[in-house]
Amino acid sequence: MPSDVNRRSTRSRVTSAVTLQQVARDAGVSLATASRVLSGSDRNVKQELQDRVLEAAARLRYVSNAPARALVQSTTSLVGLVVHDVRDPYSAAVTSGLMEVARDHKLLVMVGPAYHDPALQTEYVARLRAQRARAIVLAGSGFTGGTTELAREVEAFTAQGGRVIAVSHEGLPVDTLTPRYRDGGRAVARHLASLGHTEAGVVCGPTGLVAVQERLRGFVEAAAELGLTVLDKHCVEAECTRDGGRAATIRLFRRAPELSAVFALDDAMALGVLAALRDDLGRMVPDDVSVIGYGDFPLAEDVTPSLTTVHLPLEEIGRRALSLALGDAPASPRQLTVPTRLVVRASTAAPHPHGS
Amino acid sequence: MPSDVNRRSTRSRVTSAVTLQQVARDAGVSLATASRVLSGSDRNVKQELQDRVLEAAARLRYVSNAPARALVQSTTSLVGLVVHDVRDPYSAAVTSGLMEVARDHKLLVMVGPAYHDPALQTEYVARLRAQRARAIVLAGSGFTGGTTELAREVEAFTAQGGRVIAVSHEGLPVDTLTPRYRDGGRAVARHLASLGHTEAGVVCGPTGLVAVQERLRGFVEAAAELGLTVLDKHCVEAECTRDGGRAATIRLFRRAPELSAVFALDDAMALGVLAALRDDLGRMVPDDVSVIGYGDFPLAEDVTPSLTTVHLPLEEIGRRALSLALGDAPASPRQLTVPTRLVVRASTAAPHPHGS
DNA sequence: AGCTGGGCTGAAAGCGTTTTCCCACGACCC
DNA sequence: GGGTCGTGGGAAAACGCTTTCAGCCCAGCT
Numbered sequence: 001m002p003s004d005v006n007r008r009s010t011r012s013r014v015t016s017a018v019t020l021q022q023v024a025r026d027a028g029v030s031l032a033t034a035s036r037v038l039s040g041s042d043r044n045v046k047q048e049l050q051d052r053v054l055e056a057a058a059r060l061r062y063v064s065n066a067p068a069r070a071l072v073q074s075t076t077s078l079v080g081l082v083v084h085d086v087r088d089p090y091s092a093a094v095t096s097g098l099m100e101v102a103r104d105h106k107l108l109v110m111v112g113p114a115y116h117d118p119a120l121q122t123e124y125v126a127r128l129r130a131q132r133a134r135a136i137v138l139a140g141s142g143f144t145g146g147t148t149e150l151a152r153e154v155e156a157f158t159a160q161g162g163r164v165i166a167v168s169h170e171g172l173p174v175d176t177l178t179p180r181y182r183d184g185g186r187a188v189a190r191h192l193a194s195l196g197h198t199e200a201g202v203v204c205g206p207t208g209l210v211a212v213q214e215r216l217r218g219f220v221e222a223a224a225e226l227g228l229t230v231l232d233k234h235c236v237e238a239e240c241t242r243d244g245g246r247a248a249t250i251r252l253f254r255r256a257p258e259l260s261a262v263f264a265l266d267d268a269m270a271l272g273v274l275a276a277l278r279d280d281l282g283r284m285v286p287d288d289v290s291v292i293g294y295g296d297f298p299l300a301e302d303v304t305p306s307l308t309t310v311h312l313p314l315e316e317i318g319r320r321a322l323s324l325a326l327g328d329a330p331a332s333p334r335q336l337t338v339p340t341r342l343v344v345r346a347s348t349a350a351p352h353p354h355g356s
Numbered sequence: 357m358p359s360d361v362n363r364r365s366t367r368s369r370v371t372s373a374v375t376l377q378q379v380a381r382d383a384g385v386s387l388a389t390a391s392r393v394l395s396g397s398d399r400n401v402k403q404e405l406q407d408r409v410l411e412a413a414a415r416l417r418y419v420s421n422a423p424a425r426a427l428v429q430s431t432t433s434l435v436g437l438v439v440h441d442v443r444d445p446y447s448a449a450v451t452s453g454l455m456e457v458a459r460d461h462k463l464l465v466m467v468g469p470a471y472h473d474p475a476l477q478t479e480y481v482a483r484l485r486a487q488r489a490r491a492i493v494l495a496g497s498g499f500t501g502g503t504t505e506l507a508r509e510v511e512a513f514t515a516q517g518g519r520v521i522a523v524s525h526e527g528l529p530v531d532t533l534t535p536r537y538r539d540g541g542r543a544v545a546r547h548l549a550s551l552g553h554t555e556a557g558v559v560c561g562p563t564g565l566v567a568v569q570e571r572l573r574g575f576v577e578a579a580a581e582l583g584l585t586v587l588d589k590h591c592v593e594a595e596c597t598r599d600g601g602r603a604a605t606i607r608l609f610r611r612a613p614e615l616s617a618v619f620a621l622d623d624a625m626a627l628g629v630l631a632a633l634r635d636d637l638g639r640m641v642p643d644d645v646s647v648i649g650y651g652d653f654p655l656a657e658d659v660t661p662s663l664t665t666v667h668l669p670l671e672e673i674g675r676r677a678l679s680l681a682l683g684d685a686p687a688s689p690r691q692l693t694v695p696t697r698l699v700v701r702a703s704t705a706a707p708h709p710h711g712s
Numbered sequence: 713a714g715c716t717g718g719g720c721t722g723a724a725a726g727c728g729t730t731t732t733c734c735c736a737c738g739a740c741c742c
Numbered sequence: 743g744g745g746t747c748g749t750g751g752g753a754a755a756a757c758g759c760t761t762t763c764a765g766c767c768c769a770g771c772t
Contacts, residue, residue: 015515015516016430016516016517017430017485017488017516017517017758018516019757019758019759020758020759021758021759029721029722030721030722030723031722031723031758031759031760032721032722032723032724032760032761033720033721033722035759035760035761036721036760036761039759039760041760041761043720043721043761044719044720045720045721046719046720046721049720049721061508061509061512063482063483063485063486063512064486064758064759065427065486065488065757065758065759066423066486066487066488067422067423067424067426067427067432067487067488067757067758067759068423068427068727068757068758068759068760069758069759069760070423070727070759071421071423071424071427071726071727071728071729071757071758071759071760072726072727072758072759072760072761073727073759073760074372074727074728076423078466078487085452086442086448086451086452086455087445087448087449087451087452087654089443092442092443092448093443095442095443095467096441096442096443096469099442099467099468099469106483108466108468108483108484108487109466109467109468110434110464110465110466110467111451111455111465111466111467112455112464112465113452113455126419127419127462127464128464129373129419130419130420130421130422131422131423131434131464132373132421132422132423152417153417156417159371160371160372160373160374161372161373242658271658275658275660278660279660298443299655302598302627302631304631304634304635373728375727375728375729376728376729377728377729385751385752386751386752386753387728387729387730387752387753388730388731388751388752388753388754389750389751389752391729391730391731392730392731392750392751395729395730397730397731399731399750399751400749400750401750401751402750402751405750405751420728420729421727421728421729423727423728423729424727424728424729424730424757425728425729425730426729426757427727427728427729427730427756427757427758427759428728428729428730428731428756428757429729429730429757430757430758
């Protein structure tokens with residue numbers, strides 16, 4: 001075995017990476033043979049040479065240069081994921097599910113937060129296109145409008161052979177995966193009606209978001225059918241945070257102190273609803289007021305009382321999105337859905353008799 | 357302008373990506389000139405040619421092939437981040453901070469969860485090395501031992517010119533960034549002592565984790581100095597979750613019902629402590645018992661009562677880690693620290709007079 | 713014995729960039 | 743007016759890999 005290799009691995013400030021050429025030389029074979037052994041080609045290589053190559057590669061801690069590989073194979077093992085904000089538990093759940101699949105396929109995941117900014121999202125897709133990512137999952141929660149630049153960029157990406165899956169988006173010419181938000185809203189109405197509630201208030205997020213619109217719509221539709229009264233003025237809008245929910249609840253009960261149930265269109269807001277009822281309004285949940293959230297984020301189970309809410313299978317969405325992205329491209333964009341499901345916990349109960 | 361370019365952009369199932377060669381041809385210049393214009397070279401190019409190239413590039417929606425670029429420049433715009441679990445709020449905070457810096461430098465971030473598994477971590481570093489990532493931040497929270505394979509891999513990465521920053525790790529030959537956990541523990545003891553507490557219990561996470569050990573150590577040291585009694589048997593260990601904290605608290609108060617203060621070594625556990633005191637033990641916080649957490653995760657402010665806890669500047673750690681990684685490599689590995697800080701909220705108060 | 717064919721190996725092309733090197737062209741100076 | 747320099751453009755090499763293609767060797771057949 002040649003000794004110049006050893007010399008190079010001794011003490012220099014920065015050695016450049018070990019190349020396949022070096023492995024080949026070290027094993028006494030040609031570049032081609034080394035490549036065949038290490039890149040899992042279908043060509044046979046005699047056992048002895050194989051061993052020599054593997055041994056040399058291990059000794060030098062060789063890992064193949066992915067960019068070089070990408071260049072010749074014109075495909076990478078990279079996938080991109082665009083989320084709203086990595087700190088947001090919804091984004092985190094989708095990410096986690098997606099990474100599970102990524103690991104099975106030995107793919108690396110590039111994650112980028114878009115903070116609900118279409119321009120950021122577009123820029124990010126462009127950079128993923130430059131990287132020749134194999135697939136992109138857009139899970140930054142869809143806004144209505146402002147997506148034509150994004151659509152252009154997505155088109156350029158798919159044109160060069162990349163696959164894109166959008167979650168809860170609309171207006172993109174790609175496969176789209178959407179939770180059945182409306183079903184969840186309907187289930188909430190059914191649940192409240194079946195408990196005997198006759199009137200409910202809604203604490204609502206920004207109505208510009210598709211997800212919010214759909215949740216509300218399902219709820220209102222079903223409520224109407226079931227005789228559950230939901231007045232427009234009992235539907236207060238606020239920021240999609242705990243504080244937003246709290247403030248909204250205070251406003252809501254100032255207008256309608258007699259309400260026996262509140263539906264928060266998001267779990268974070270539901271937390272605020274609980275806080276407001278307990279700390280600001282002195283109402284017991286669920287004895288005086290029932291509270292329902294939407295999303296079923298990890299803490300929903302842990303708060304007191306534990307939160308009745310609509311479960312979104314976010315990890316499943318992440319898994320499914322990437323699985324789809326790695327499968328064959330369909331002839332034309334598909335609209336796919338995932339089910340939502342009401343999870344009844346301790347924050348809902350029959351209304352207090354004195355109320356009605 | 358040649359028309360074969362237009363033809364190619366019409367309707368074929370999968371067009372391969374636009375290349376610089378095509379842009380050059382389209383602009384009527386050489387490959388070299390096109391490259392100089394688009395890659396921000398320092399060579400001058402006459403204004404007219406520049407315009408032609410830029411116009412062609414925009415028209416074709418050209419983005420340069422990052423792998424090809426990486427090959428020739430032998431550097432990429434990719435950085436790797438290893439966390440424990442993307443769903444974990446601590447990991448998320450570090451990630452978020454790091455991504456901020458990444459965006460400023462136009463870097464893409466590859467995130468991988470290691471789930472406290474050294475082997476996974478090692479494999480991940482190897483794959484990032486293959487990608488020729490520019491830097492890696494290891495923020496998967498350090499375990500004691502089992503890291504020699506990881507160290508090897510990290511060394512191979514730095515040998516090929518990559519930079520590595522470890523957060524809360526030990527035993528790696530790279531710059532290490534660690535919160536001053538012990539200071540935080542000391543501050544907790546001081547706070548409790550100054551409120552007049554004379555004895556405290558501890559709800560403790562897995563003692564195998566460096567972070568846990570240090571937090572506890574600082575607390576115990578300072579407690580001893582200040583005359584705050586912390587008996588070994590009042591130090592109960594459990595899983596680092598809400599449920600773990602809850603169960604541990606019940607055990608703790610069965611042994612020592614007279615305790616006026618509990619220090620949970622992690623906020624998630626502190627939530628469990630609050631739940632146990634309220635729901636299982638019927639104690640008021642902070643009137644009957646003071647509770648302190650550690651970590652200051654986003655919800656600490658939102659629970660009731662809001663949680664006094666030790667703030668870890670996780671986003672700052674993320675930012676700083678990547679900034680360090682992008683800076684010059686020091687002659688020898690540095691040990692860097694970030695401050696921790698007690699945040700006093702509503703879960704701590706002077707002990708109830710009837711107790712002492 | 714001479715040929716054929718199968719099984720392996722190695723030389724070389726090519727992937728899309730950046731960058732070096734060389735050349736042409738004016739301007740400038742003596 | 744001829745050399746020298748500076749400026750800007752293009753040809754070609756190089757990056758590290760995969761893969762095609764040609765070549766070698768030996769077994770098997772006629």
